[in-house]
Amino acid sequence: MNDVLLEARALSVDYVSERGPWVPACADVDLTVHAGEIVGIAGESASGKSTLLTALTRLQRPPAVTSGGSVTYRPRGGDPVDLVSMSERQLSRLRWTEMSVVMQSAMACLNPVTTILAQFRDVLKRHRPGMSKSDRVRRTGELLEMVGIPADRMYSYPHQLSGGMRQRTLIALALACDPQLIVMDEPTTAVDVVMQRQILNQILELQGKLGFAVLFVTHDLSLLIELADRIAIMYAGRIVETGSARQIYDAPRHPYTKGLRDAYPPLSEPVRHLPGISGTPPDLRNLPIGCAFAPRCAHRFDRCESERPELVVRGDGAAACHLVEVER
Amino acid sequence: MTVADQNPPSVRTGSPVLEARGVSCAFGQRTAVDDVSLALYPGTITALVGESGSGKTTLARLFALFYRPSAGEILLDGKPVSARGRKVDYYGQVQMIFQDPFSSLNSLKRIRHVLSRALAVHGKASGRRETDAKVVEFLERVSLTPGSQYLDKYPDELSGGQRQRISIARSLSVEPRVLLADEPTSMLDASIRVGILNLLRKQRDEEGLAVLYITHDIASARYLADEICVMKDGRIVERAPTEQLITDPQHPYTQQLLAAAPDPSRTAWASNPEGEVR
Ligand SMILES: Nc1ncnc2c1ncn2[C@@H]1O[C@H](COP(=O)(O)OP(=O)(O)OP(=O)(O)O)[C@@H](O)[C@H]1O
Ligand SMILES: Nc1ncnc2c1ncn2[C@@H]1O[C@H](COP(=O)(O)OP(=O)(O)OP(=O)(O)O)[C@@H](O)[C@H]1O
Ligand SMILES: [Mg+2]
Ligand SMILES: [Mg+2]
Numbered sequence: 223m224n225d226v227l228l229e230a231r232a233l234s235v236d237y238v239s240e241r242g243p244w245v246p247a248c249a250d251v252d253l254t255v256h257a258g259e260i261v262g263i264a265g266e267s268a269s270g271k272s273t274l275l276t277a278l279t280r281l282q283r284p285p286a287v288t289s290g291g292s293v294t295y296r297p298r299g300g301d302p303v304d305l306v307s308m309s310e311r312q313l314s315r316l317r318w319t320e321m322s323v324v325m326q327s328a329m330a331c332l333n334p335v336t337t338i339l340a341q342f343r344d345v346l347k348r349h350r351p352g353m354s355k356s357d358r359v360r361r362t363g364e365l366l367e368m369v370g371i372p373a374d375r376m377y378s379y380p381h382q383l384s385g386g387m388r389q390r391t392l393i394a395l396a397l398a399c400d401p402q403l404i405v406m407d408e409p410t411t412a413v414d415v416v417m418q419r420q421i422l423n424q425i426l427e428l429q430g431k432l433g434f435a436v437l438f439v440t441h442d443l444s445l446l447i448e449l450a451d452r453i454a455i456m457y458a459g460r461i462v463e464t465g466s467a468r469q470i471y472d473a474p475r476h477p478y479t480k481g482l483r484d485a486y487p488p489l490s491e492p493v494r495h496l497p498g499i500s501g502t503p504p505d506l507r508n509l510p511i512g513c514a515f516a517p518r519c520a521h522r523f524d525r526c527e528s529e530r531p532e533l534v535v536r537g538d539g540a541a542a543c544h545l546v547e548v549e550r
Numbered sequence: 551m552t553v554a555d556q557n558p559p560s561v562r563t564g565s566p567v568l569e570a571r572g573v574s575c576a577f578g579q580r581t582a583v584d585d586v587s588l589a590l591y592p593g594t595i596t597a598l599v600g601e602s603g604s605g606k607t608t609l610a611r612l613f614a615l616f617y618r619p620s621a622g623e624i625l626l627d628g629k630p631v632s633a634r635g636r637k638v639d640y641y642g643q644v645q646m647i648f649q650d651p652f653s654s655l656n657s658l659k660r661i662r663h664v665l666s667r668a669l670a671v672h673g674k675a676s677g678r679r680e681t682d683a684k685v686v687e688f689l690e691r692v693s694l695t696p697g698s699q700y701l702d703k704y705p706d707e708l709s710g711g712q713r714q715r716i717s718i719a720r721s722l723s724v725e726p727r728v729l730l731a732d733e734p735t736s737m738l739d740a741s742i743r744v745g746i747l748n749l750l751r752k753q754r755d756e757e758g759l760a761v762l763y764i765t766h767d768i769a770s771a772r773y774l775a776d777e778i779c780v781m782k783d784g785r786i787v788e789r790a791p792t793e794q795l796i797t798d799p800q801h802p803y804t805q806q807l808l809a810a811a812p813d814p815s816r817t818a819w820a821s822n823p824e825g826e827v828r
Contacts (some may be wrong), residue, residue, distance in 0.1 A: 241702065266739050267711030313655075326710045326737070327652035329802035382577065385649045385733070386602030386766075408710065411736035412649060414766040415810040416803075417602050441739050442767075443812045483827040485740035487747075489796070489811055494689070496773070499741040 226296065227256040227403055227435050229277065233291035235270070235277045236503070243507045247273040249459045250292070252533070255403065260429070260436045262446045262467070264482070265456030266503060272326050273440045274456070275407050278437070280313055282306050295321070298402060318349050322396040326407035326439070331389045332380040338366070338391055339376040342398060349399045365394040368424050370417050385412035393421065397428065408437040410445065418442070422449055442498050443486055447471060455479050458504045458514035465539025475541035478515045513544070521545055565628060567592050567760050568644060570730045573612050573622035574784075575605075582608040584784035585622070590728055593758040595750065597771035597792070599807065600781030606764045607649055609781070612732045613762065614646040642672045645721035646730040649764075651713035651737065655705040662701040665689075665720050672724045688719040691749060693742050710737040718746060722753065728760045729753075735770070747774045768811045772796050780804045 230253045237245040247270040255261050276282040278293055293305040297320050300435055305313070314315040323330055333341055340499050346353055353361070363373030369390035371383075380388055387413050397406050410418050422445065429436065440446055447467045455463040455476065463476040474480040481499035501518030510516060516526040526545050533542045551774040575583040580772040583605045590596055590613075597769035598606050611617050613624060615631065624631045631640065649655035655664060665685040675684045682701065688695030692715040705713055714737050721729060730748070735743040765771050771778055771792070776805060778795045780788040780803060788801040799805045 237707070241783075264625060264739070267715075267737065267742050268709040272709060326652075329650040330652040335610050360723055384603040384607060385747070390602070408737060412602065413767070414600065414602050414807070415768065415812070416806055418766075419810045440738070441743070443740075448810065485744045487744065487769045489769045489808075493773055495748075496744045498744040503693055505696065505699065507699075 225257040226254055226294075227257045227259075228296075228437070229253070229294045230274075231292050231294075232276060233274070233277060233293060234289045235282070236287050236289050237273075239285050240413045245275065245506050246509075247286070247336040247459055248277060251461055253278075253438050253454060253461065255435050257402070258429070258433045258435055260449055260451045261438075262450030263437070263439045263456060264441060264446055264453060264480075265462075266458070266478075268503065268506075269456040270459040271456055272407050275323070275405055276325075276439070278305070279321060279405055280308065281323060281325070284387060295403075318345055318399040320401055321403040321405060322399070324389075324392045324396050324400045324404070324409050325372075328392045328407075328414070329385055330407070331392060334380055334386060337377055337379055338362070342376070342395060345395060345398055346351060361398070365398055366391065368397070368428075369394045370420050372471075379431065386410075386414065386417065390417070393425075400432055401434060403435045403437065406436065408439055408441065410440070410442060418445070425449070431461050436477060455482070458509060459506060460514070460542065461533065462515070462543070463539065463541045464533070465541075469537075469539050475536065475539065475546050476543045477517075477519050477521055477545070481518075513542075559646075564592060566590055566625075567627060568613060569625040569628075570609070570613060570619075571622050571625060571626065573609075573619040575608050575612055575617050575619055581784050583612060584621075586784070588762075588786060590760040590762055591733065592727065593754055594758050594777070595754055595761040595763055595775045597763045597765060597775035597778045598781060599765060599768060599771055599778060601803070602766075602784075604781040605784040606630070606691060606781055607732055608760060608765060610646060610732050610762060613728075613730050614644060615640060621672070629708060638671060641726075642724060643726055644728045645724050645726040647717045647721050647732060647734045649732040649736075651710060651717055655713055657705050659704070660701065661685075661689075661703050661705070661708075661716060664705070664716065667795075668724050669824065670722050674724060684723065685719075686791065688723040688771060689716075691722070692716075692719045693745055700803075711739070715746070722749075725757070728762070730762045730764075733763075733766070734762045734763075736767075743770065744773075762796060768796075771794055780807065 230251055233248060233251045235248040237247055240253045251274060253387045265271055277288055288306055295305050296302045316393055319513045339362055343358050349503055362376050363524045366376060367373055371387055371390055393409055449465050453467055453470045454461045457478050485496055485498050499518055504514050512527040512529055513531055531542045531544045533540045536548055569589040571587050572585050573583060574585050586609060600606055612619055643676045669681055671686060675681040686697035689700050694715055695698050718734055735746050750761055763775055775792050777791050779786045782803050788804050799808055
């Protein structure tokens, strides 16, 4: 559990543009995923979560540019490698078997002109060359059933599946070659809670058996609190708080985290008007000098406007907020 | 007779603006929507929840005239909608937000075009100045601020949640009477999501907007909707005013859905409900 599998240090990603200032979508991000660990990322829409995941897995495309930092990955039985400087050829050896990715645009990611089976076959053929044709069909059915899709749906084309089914198909595909790390960007945005629970249990069971690590982005409370060992919260391109699921929800340290938590409508308590976090999301191209959240923060004081708080470790978590420093 | 007809919720007022009467829709051997009747009322938000693959999107698409029902009919203001009628008039009144924001926006067009075209087609603004002002106003309503900064962007330059908000802004800017919203907030963080829910609520109260809100997030359905319909295997298996459905679910699937829903206030570790920032 203590083996570091993936480690990003001071990772910065910009969207380069000729038409205006660059967008610093990720700034100075440190993130560690241990073998067998489940790490969740939540945070504001447009705060850089997808950018971070695509940079970590080298799936980013121009105009995204990694402008600083390193990403170290430790393959099975091998020495750590730096993903940022790796060639595409070396990378392709890691895909599916070492790490697999379910993108946020999952529903648009399946090839529209071939059946689901053909898409599983491609991946299995390439990475499990010893597998016979009938084994591949059997394995495809098995994987689909794992995520609650009847095996005979392997003969369907993507457009014949509902939104949630397409997402689940990609989760199944990510599991196909027993990777060490599964990266998922909002994997269940279209999946009902009953099914979500089934997938969750399925992933946890497999994870217990195979010991892979999961790094995922979600806005879904259930996934975060029930799945994640550790949570990182992003705001304006930076990680502003990390901690255990329990810590983050019981006692959030960053005012943004607290605002986020309090914006979930309750299911059993009386419904009252929820205002959400006041103010407007930050403009990444025009961030304040101090804390990016300060303009919206009810607890701000002078220092927040003049000096950007660094992530400060407290117990098993960390927060980037001057209030946390004042505590001592 | 479907369950829906047997439980007329008390929230209904006046006559429906959009109605499905006994509609069915099949794809080959598979029946996606099976004899469903559902009426949407002005100033009323109807949530549609249910299993993945149960037919929610198909029902919304039937309402939006993307599919033709194999049985039954769609009525606008009590009049059957003819397949040959002018679509522009229909979409001026009935707008749909699609489930997947990654395939529903034209990636070759700038945001200014995406929104101003909707305004122009439905005669809601004319002239560059007026149109831009209106586009910016709607962008800011969905927390895309400052709105002017988004005008020249392409959809590919936006995050998932930003695209979703573009779709919402586009639909609302047409000032429709009915909004068919298929998982419209699934990619938004909780704070921006609740902002959008409040916006829909305001449109309901101030403009009398009728909303079909498809979601898998029961807590948000409870927060927003006047009534909730539960769909399973192509049928509406339960329909009731929101609080009644939440506190006294009748159908086993509804009970299962509620039991599976996350509720932090119910979990043991929510020991510090005040949640003071420390
Ligand atoms: N164009 C199509 N061709 C064939 N089958 C289809 C088509 N569209 C939908 N279906 C099938 O109809 C059923 C209902 O699909 P629909 O998309 O309406 O479900 P849904 O309730 O919206 O699900 P989700 O919550 O996963 O989005 C599914 O079994 C799906 O596979
Ligand atoms: N191709 C691009 N060119 C320019 N800016 C971009 C591009 N892609 C994303 N951005 C910007 O980078 C920022 C971060 O985007 P990202 O997709 O990482 O956000 P996110 O946290 O995943 O948001 P969401 O939860 O809404 O998906 C956003 O402000 C977005 O507008
Ligand atoms: Mg994203
Ligand atoms: Mg759907």
